[in-house]
Amino acid sequence: MALLAQQLAYIASAVLFVWGLKRLGSPDTARSGNALSASAMLLALATTLIAGEVISWTVLLVALAIGSVAGALLARLVQMTAMPQLVAVFNGFGGGASALVAAAEFLRLDASGAQGGHPALLVTIALGILVGTVTLTGSFVAFGKLQGLLPGRPVTWPLQRVLSGLLFIGLIVLGALLAGVGAELEFVAALDGWEVLALLGLGAALLGIALVLPIGGADMPVVVSLLNSYSGLAAAAAGFAIGNPLLILAGALVGAAGLILTRIMCRSMNRSLANVAFGAFGGAGATATADDGERPVRRTTTEETALLLAYASSVVVVPGYGLAVAQAQHETRKLMDLLVERGVKVSFAIHPVAGRMPGHMNVLLAEADVPYDRLLDLDEANPEFSRTDVVVVVGANDVVNPLAREADSPISGMPILNVDEARNVVVIKRSLSPGFAGLDNPLFYLDHTLMLFSDAREAMADLAREVRELK
Amino acid sequence: MGELILGLYVFTLATLVGVELIRRVPPTLHTPLMSGANAVSGITILGAVIVVGTAEGPWVTWLGAAAVVLATVNVVGGFLVTDRMLRMFRRDSER
Incomplete structure (x- = not known):
């Protein structure tokens, strides 16, 4: 009952x-x-x-209390710009918890000597430990990259893919051993169950690190989505291991969510998941600087830009990761308010991979009190540009790079925001340095592109002041 | 074996439901969706409390206690931060 x-x-x-x-x-x-x-x-x-027929409440309640306080504090104190890091950490914790649950279930079976008859159960335990631990360490590497503790560029080493592949095969073998395969072999029988378990956990921890280190900073939206999916799959595997259908169901829902976001992110860059995972894309940086001195750009000032904006009838702002880095979202909103007051139509065009996680820019702008009905996604924004007086690109680069429309560039076929169709383009940028893809951006050299070399936040604050003084 | 097959049914159907529901989420909600889903993956907390609550050896107890802490951070933090984000989303007419 x-x-x-x-x-x-x-x-x-x-x-x-x-x-x-x-x-x-x-x-x-x-x-x-x-x-x-x-x-x-x-x-x-x-x-x-x-x-649950709980027999030892003390440890349980203390653990619940510690987790609740820590979780609540993290949720309350984190800055919106650091949201990708926080989500990475939470993903890692979820995966780690699932791995621990699976491991504990194995130890319980091992102690009761009952594991012999359950190869399928042991496979799900091995999967829970594998996926959960990969999620844990992979998330922490992602956190390190997002937080700037680890280099954002792809970190590669010789034979990287071969070694990761071998490690993966080794883990499959360990999982099989855990499930009782080869138990009749002498050296296998000599191993204790927990020894195999520890090796599996250790190997999975290494694999998680080895999978995320070679992926560059701007590909983090894909990584974070994928780890999100893994954290769900780990929970589902733990559900199989302890025979709890609710874990399976909720884990599968999360796994599906992460998978869909991963697909959307990959498609927004016109790259396959394999290319993101193993391409070590970006950060090369060498191709761009060659002809800086030769091709002229049109520089502008905040005064000139303010006039342009104030007397425009429509303005579209294209934010990128640079906006988050500079914490320029509030100044941007103030500028928007002033322009709207003057009767300018202002909207924001947001590329799906702008920022470091799916929807990163939307959250930042929401924090700054920009209403979400002013935010256009890629498909909504592109038809607007030809009817737009001024596009302001702030802290974005690759997502507005017209090279994507050409056949032989590394970002060929990536859907971009066609900002060059607007009557005027103002690019706010600290220098002419290339974007994450290491490519020069022909947009900067167009006749109707003005470069405003400045920190994004300062530029937005200055522009707002200039517009206010225009009255 | 029966339990495993039943589990696979649940897994497959839940995946399909998840895909159908999430495909429709607009890009503007992708971050809260992700952190909300993330909190749901903390469901493993159920497994963790069972482990701790019924543990018979110190090893399993400590393993379980660590799992409870991690999963609780995930659940509590995940739902709260999602709510904090969603509170900020406003329409133009609501400002």
Whole structure:
């Protein structure tokens, strides 16, 4: 009877998870969707605590308290510009927890001597440990890159793919050993279960590091999405290991979410996942500087730009990672307010891979109180540019690089924002240095492109002041 | 074996539901979607509390306690930060 009640509560919780996810799909309902998911989690946790025949409450309650306080503090204190780092850390924690649950389940089986008859169960345990640990260490490498603790450029070493491949094969073998394959062999029988387990965890930890280190900073939207997916899959594997359908269901939902975001990010760069994972793309930097001295750019001043903006009828701002780095979102919004007051139509065009995680720019601008109906995505923005007086590119580069339309460039075929179709383009940038792809940007040399060499935040603040004085 | 197959049913169907639901999410919500989904992946907290609550050896208890801490950070932090982000999203008419 109690078991039935528990399962019914789990089903209710599953419904709430799916419903919550559905409501997360529209800005009007998203907040309640998140609350629904949270209540689903609370219901599931309460059910488990009541029905779980808990014998040692002390450790459990202390661990719950520590986790809650730490989680709440992190959520409250993090800056919006650091959101990709935080999501990476949370992903890593989720994956790590799933790996630990799978490991504990193995030790329990091992101690009871019951593992012999469950090869399928042991495979799911091995998968949980493998995927969970890769998520944990991979996320922390991603965190290091996003936080600037590790180099943002791709870190490569000789035979990198071969070594990672061998490591992966080794892990599959260890997983098979854990599942009881080859138990009749003498050297296998001599190994303790926990020894295989420890090797598996250690190898998976190395693999997570080896997979993320070679990926460059601007490809982080793909990495973060993929790790998000892994954290779900690890939870699902842990669900198989402990025989809990709710873990399987919720884990699969998250796995699907991460996978879709990964696909959207890859498609927005016209690159395959394999190319992102193994291409060591970007950061070469050598191709760009060659002809700096020869080709002239048109420099402009904040005074000139302010006039241009103030007397335009339509302005589109194209933000990129540089906006986040400079923390220029609030100044940008102030400028927007002044222009709107003057009757200028202002919108923002956001490329799917702008920033360091999917939707990064949208959150930053939302924080600065820019209404979301002023934000255009790629498909909405491109038809607008030919009707736009001034485009202001701030801290973006590769996503507006016309080279993407040519056949033989490294970013060929990447869908870009066609800002060069606008009547005037102002690019706010600190210098002519190339973007992440290491490519020169022909946009900067066009006749109707003006370069405003400045820090993004200073430039926006100056522009706002100039526009205000124009009255 | 029956339990495993049932699990695979749940996994496959949930994946399909997830794909259908998330395909429709507009790009502007991609970050909250990701951090919200991330919090949901903390569901592994259920496994973690079972491990700790019923542990019989010190090793398993400590492993489980670490899992509970990590998963709780993931769940509590994930939902709260998602809410914090979503509170900021406004329409032009709501300013």
